[in-house]
Amino acid sequence: MEEKLIGFNGKLSPVFIFDEVESTNDIAKIKAKEGALDRTVIIANSQTMGRGRMGRSFLSKQGGIYMSFILKPDVPAFDALKITAGAAVAVRRAVSRYAKDALIKWVNDIYINGRKCAGILAESVTDEDGKMCIILGIGVNLFGKREDFGEELSDIVTTIEENAAFLPPKNEFAFEIAKEVFDVYDSLDDFSLVIEEYKKYSLVLNKKVFLVSGDTKKEALALDIDNNGGLIVKQDGEVKTISTGEVSLRF
Ligand code: BTN
Secondary structure (H helix, E strand, O other): OEEEEEEEOOEEEEEEEEEEEOOHHHHHHHHHHOOOOOOEEEEEEEEOOOEOHHHOEOOOOOOOEEEEEEEOOOOOOOOHHHHHHHHHHHHHHHHHOOEOOEEEEOOOEEEEOOEEEEEEEEEEEEOOOOOEEEEEEEEEOOOOOHHHHHHHHOOOEOOOHHHEOOOOOHHHHHHHHHHHHHHHHOOOOOOHHHHHHHHHOEOOOOOEEEEEEOOEEEEEEEEEEOOOOOEEEEEOOEEEEEOOOEEEOOO
């Protein structure tokens, strides 16, 4: 393990770099409970038990980037959904520097040409002083081919390398993501520009989507994104805002 102090957006972050871990989110949770500083970053080359949303696992081989941020926002009633949506904007910015056509599938997956190249898992813990910490986990398929992901996933995933002419070394890309995450994090109290950017690159807006809940899928029309990152949909003639669960699309 390597430990560094790196400046992002004018503020210092403790950065812990590991080769292989079970899950960077789990390490971040332990460190947060022990009182780690706001803006601490955990990075790993691979994970043996990477976790995704909805209780799924997240395949985390050597070619990818796996990182978790410990965030302790000062805004009064902060909302995990807002941070999650903001993180999607941040990751899309970093990805789009190398690969064209990176879009955000609500709430926080990054897609290129209909295939997922990055996912985000936001969790929370309370530290020893009773302060709520957001653990923001980001996994990016950077190097490699979709076939490396096995039969089950190779039809739905892609890597940045498959869509880019040039890529920087892994650590450099991870630092670019961190810079963008902190840029968005520092605009939490005036989030409207971030939400505008989120909408501009949304894969779902004005499209028919399926709202997935457990085993059921119900069709709806995605109308808008609210200022907290909630998805406004029309379903059976009724307009409502979705803030949990996920949506699927037919590509
Ligand atoms: C998803 O696509 O459902 C979310 C995937 C989130 C994966 C990242 S990788 C770093 C961090 N550690 C984990 O175990 N999960 C997140």
